[in-house]
Every structure is written in C-alpha cells, then in structure tokens.
Amino acid sequence: MEDSEIVALYWARSPEAIEVTAGKYGGYCKTVAQNIVGSAEDAEECVNDAYLRAWNSIPPQRPANLAAYLGKLVRHLSFDRWCSSRADKRGGGQMELVLDELADCVPGGGSVEGELDRRELLRSVEAFLDGLSREKRQIFLCRYWFALPVSEIAKRFGRTEGSVSVILNRTRNKLKRYLVERGYNL
Amino acid sequence: MTAEVFFQVLGDISPEKVSEAMEAKPLSPVWHRWGALAACLALVVALASSGIVMLKGGISQDDVLRPISIYEFNGAMYEVLDMDEAAATLERFQLPRRITADMVGAPIGTAVRDGERPIEFYQYAPYSSVCTTGPLGEQRPQQAVYVTDADDGYAFALFCNYILFDSDSHEEVDELFAVYGIDEAEDIASITVRHGIALSTISDPETIRRFYDALCGGSAMGNDSFQQKIMHGLDELGQQEIYRELADSAVSFSLTTRDGLVTGRLTWRPTVGYIEWALNFYQLNGING
Numbered sequence: 001m002e003d004s005e006i007v008a009l010y011w012a013r014s015p016e017a018i019e020v021t022a023g024k025y026g027g028y029c030k031t032v033a034q035n036i037v038g039s040a041e042d043a044e045e046c047v048n049d050a051y052l053r054a055w056n057s058i059p060p061q062r063p064a065n066l067a068a069y070l071g072k073l074v075r076h077l078s079f080d081r082w083c084s085s086r087a088d089k090r091g092g093g094q095m096e097l098v099l100d101e102l103a104d105c106v107p108g109g110g111s112v113e114g115e116l117d118r119r120e121l122l123r124s125v126e127a128f129l130d131g132l133s134r135e136k137r138q139i140f141l142c143r144y145w146f147a148l149p150v151s152e153i154a155k156r157f158g159r160t161e162g163s164v165s166v167i168l169n170r171t172r173n174k175l176k177r178y179l180v181e182r183g184y185n186l
Numbered sequence: 187m188t189a190e191v192f193f194q195v196l197g198d199i200s201p202e203k204v205s206e207a208m209e210a211k212p213l214s215p216v217w218h219r220w221g222a223l224a225a226c227l228a229l230v231v232a233l234a235s236s237g238i239v240m241l242k243g244g245i246s247q248d249d250v251l252r253p254i255s256i257y258e259f260n261g262a263m264y265e266v267l268d269m270d271e272a273a274a275t276l277e278r279f280q281l282p283r284r285i286t287a288d289m290v291g292a293p294i295g296t297a298v299r300d301g302e303r304p305i306e307f308y309q310y311a312p313y314s315s316v317c318t319t320g321p322l323g324e325q326r327p328q329q330a331v332y333v334t335d336a337d338d339g340y341a342f343a344l345f346c347n348y349i350l351f352d353s354d355s356h357e358e359v360d361e362l363f364a365v366y367g368i369d370e371a372e373d374i375a376s377i378t379v380r381h382g383i384a385l386s387t388i389s390d391p392e393t394i395r396r397f398y399d400a401l402c403g404g405s406a407m408g409n410d411s412f413q414q415k416i417m418h419g420l421d422e423l424g425q426q427e428i429y430r431e432l433a434d435s436a437v438s439f440s441l442t443t444r445d446g447l448v449t450g451r452l453t454w455r456p457t458v459g460y461i462e463w464a465l466n467f468y469q470l471n472g473i474n475g
Binding site: 028063064065067068069072075076079083098100102103104105106118121122125126129134138139142144145153157159160162163166170173177 | 319
C-alpha cells in the first residue's frame with residue numbers, strides 16, 4: 001500500500017492504519033529503536049508507543065514522507081527510553097558510543113538551549129550536511145541519526161570499519177570547524 | 187549544550203535526508219570487489235587510452251632521486267637535493283629550479299645527520315597554507331616539501347618516508363596522505379601513471395574517489411609481512427616466478443594534489459592486489475590477490 005493511502009487510513013480513523021503501518025514499517029521501526037535502546041523488549045515498546053503517537057498526531061499531521069515521520073517518532077521515543085534506562089544503569093546499544101563521538105562537535109555553553117537557537121543550529125547542521133557528498137552524508141546519518149553500529153554501516157557501504165571510522169571522524173571534525181566558523185562556542 | 191541535546195536536534199533534520207540515508211542498503215561482496223577492482227583497472231587501462239603522452243628526455247621511470255644527503259627530521263627521512271643536479275626531480279615534483287628568498291617560510295626546526303652539522307628546515311612559503319585536519323581537529327601543515335639553508339644556497343628537502351621502527355613496521359595510509367595535505371579524495375587533482383617513458387593522467391573525480399576509497403579501506407603491512415604473504419609456501423622457483431611477475435606487471439604512479447604537491451612514487455602490483463608506497467604495503471580493499 002502506498003504511503004498516501006496509509007495516511008488516508010489514519011485520517012479516516014481506521015484501525016487498519018496501524019496494522020498496515022506495522023506490516024510495512026515494523027521491521028524498520030524496530031531496527032531504529034533497537035539501535036538506540038539496545039534491548040529487544042524496550043525496542044518493541046518504543047515501536048508500539050510510536051504507533052500510538054502516529055495515531056494521535058495524524059490528523060492533524062499529514063506526513064509527506066511516512067517512513068521518515070515514523071522514524072523520527074521512534075527515534076525520539078527510543079532516546080527518551082534510553083535516557084531513563086541509562087539512569088538505571090540498564091541500556092546497551094550504540095548510544096553511549098554515539099554520544100561520546102557527538103560530544104566532539106557539540107556547541108558549548110548554554111547559548112543554544114532555547115527553541116530559536118536550536119532551530120538556528122539545525123539550519124547550520126542542515127547546510128553543513130548539504131555540502132557533503134551523498135555517501136558521506138548517508139554514513140554520517142546512519143551513525144548519528146539511526147545510531148547504526150559502525151560494523152553495520154561498513155557492510156552497507158562496502159567499506160572496512162576502519163574506513164567508516166575515519167570518515168566519521170573527519171566529518172565530525174569538519175562539522176566542528178563549520179560550527180566554530182559560525183560563532184558556536186565549542 | 188550536551189551531546190544528548192545535540193542528538194535530539196539532529197533528529198529534526200529534513201525527512202529527505204533521513205530517507206536518503208535509509209536508501210543505503212547492504213552491498214553484496216561481489217559488487218564491492220568489482221567496484222574496487224575497477225578503480226585500479228582504470229589506472230592500468232589509462233595506459234592504453236588516448237591520454238598517453240610520450241615524453242622525450244623528460245620524467246622517466248629511471249628518474250630516481252639523486253640526493254646529496256638524507257636527514258632525519260620530525261620522525262621522517264628527507265632528501266636534501268643538490269639543486270644543480272636535480273632538474274628532472276624538480277620537474278617531476280613541480281618545484282622551481284631556484285629558490286628565492288620570498289619562497290622561504292618560517293623556520294620549523296633542525297634536521298640532523300650522522301657526522302654532519304645540523305641544518306635548519308624552513309617552510310616552503312608557497313605551500314605554507316596546505317594543511318590537513320588531525321584526529322583532534324588540529325591543523326597539520328604539509329610535511330612533504332621543506333627548504334634548507336645548504337652551504338651553497340637554499341635547497342629543497344623532500345619527504346622520503348617515516349622512520350620505521352623495524353623492517354616490518356608500517357604507516358597507515360592516512361599518515362602518508364597527511365604529509366601531502368590530502369584529507370580526502372577531493373584533495374587529489376590527478377593521478378599520473380608512468381610506464382617506462384609514457385605518462386597518462388587520470389583526473390576523473392569518480393575514478394580518483396574509488397581509488398582513494400580502495401586504498402584507505404585496505405589493510406596495511408610492513409615489508410616482512412608482505413614478503414611472507416606473497417612467498418608463503420613457494421619453493422625457490424616459485425619465488426623467482428612471483429618476483430618476475432611482480433616486476434613485469436608493476437605500474438608506477440604518483441598523485442598531484444589540488445594544492446600542486448606531487449607525491450613520491452606509488453607502485454600498483456596487480457598480480458597480488460597491493461600498492462606499495464614508501465616501503466609500506468597496502469592491500470586494496472576487496473581485492474585478495
């Protein structure tokens with residue numbers, strides 16, 4: 001079923017919407033969740049929460065890209081779950097590593113905590129990503145959006161893990177320089 | 187801001203970019219093997235392409251460096267050229283035959299050699315802005331070309347190799363790229379393939395990128411391990427045969443960067459799938475010999 005038809009089911013408030021969503025995007029959502037939370041059980045709950053969130057937000061939303069929309073919901077919920085489980089010393093997955101790596105290019109100070117500043121930072125990051133080659137952008141996002149393990153990224157792109165790590169390291173360094181040049185305090 | 191908040195901010199990037207990243211599906215090993223092989227074959231095929239230029243009396247494979255001395259500096263070996271005798275080498279490395287005062291940059295340290303007085307190394311001003319980015323984000327100036335204050339005037343000091351701990355040590359290829367200010371494939375402007383006195387130049391960005399990726403993705407080893415790997419299990423006759431094959435099939439080439447630096451000689455050994463560069467051996471990613 002086409003995404004537009006699935007969205008139409010949500011708008012019609014048909015319970016079939018979730019069933020079809022799970023059939024088409026269940027595996028993808030679970031992968032996103034599991035990369036972040038680490039545990040299959042937590043991942044399952046995050047995915048179910050995401051379906052509920054989708055049900056409650058469509059309408060009024062009418063996502064043009066349902067996969068990305070669901071991915072964003074799952075990512076957000078999974079990250080919240082991971083933050084709670086980290087406090088309980090549970091967790092696992094890739095998140096500790098991903099956050100350690102991202103710490104390299106995180107703007108310092110409290111200057112980007114506000115919503116407007118966050119949007120401005122997001123615009124800068126988008127512009128930076130636009131300037132990367134397609135493959136490097138994909139690799140960067142596979143790691144820092146999907147939290148995929150480096151080994152999995154290497155497999156997808158036919159590279160060694162070392163090669164992927166080098167690309168990620170250089171891209172982080174470039175992002176850091178890019179943000180510093182735009183006045184972010186790193 | 188914390189890394190956690192930054193991760194959340196990243197979560198709001200455009201759906202198009204998310205979809206694009208989702209499109210990256212696992213590659214089949216076969217596709218990758220042929221992809222890497224194709225990049226290297228391009229080097230060889232270039233020899234037979236219309237880009238071949240026959241040079242008369244110019245750069246040739248016999249044009250070895252003719253150093254007046256080798257100095258140690260900053261963990262590496264440098265050849266200090268005799269400027270009166272190095273015309274061919276200077277041409278090959280795209281350097282001027284005479285160094286004027288305005289080409290001499292800041293002093294960077296003292297190079298040493300057994301039994302000789304230490305000499306001062308200076309930056310070569312035209313390349314003073316050529317840098318790569320180190321693992322901590324620091325800027326690393328190029329280390330390929332320096333200027334020295336020899337007795338009879340200024341001379342170039344050209345990078346030969348890092349000082350290796352033993353005959354089985356090696357450097358990662360990133361380190362060699364960094365010497366020439368190469369951070370990524372886009373920093374390489376062209377590959378010049380040499381075969382006897384024939385030269386051909388590859389400047390197609392896609393071919394260069396595939397070559398760069400194959401080299402960066404491959405495994406590195408020192409001389410002893412390389413010898414052991416290719417000679418393992420062969421009797422004396424077999425060893426002679428493989429040496430002959432290696433010599434006959436070798437393809438030499440060098441890289442020219444966007445900043446105009448030219449690397450030392452690299453040698454592609456297609457029969458075993460290795461590239462040799464400054465006594466380091468790199469098995470190209472996806473090619474097992």
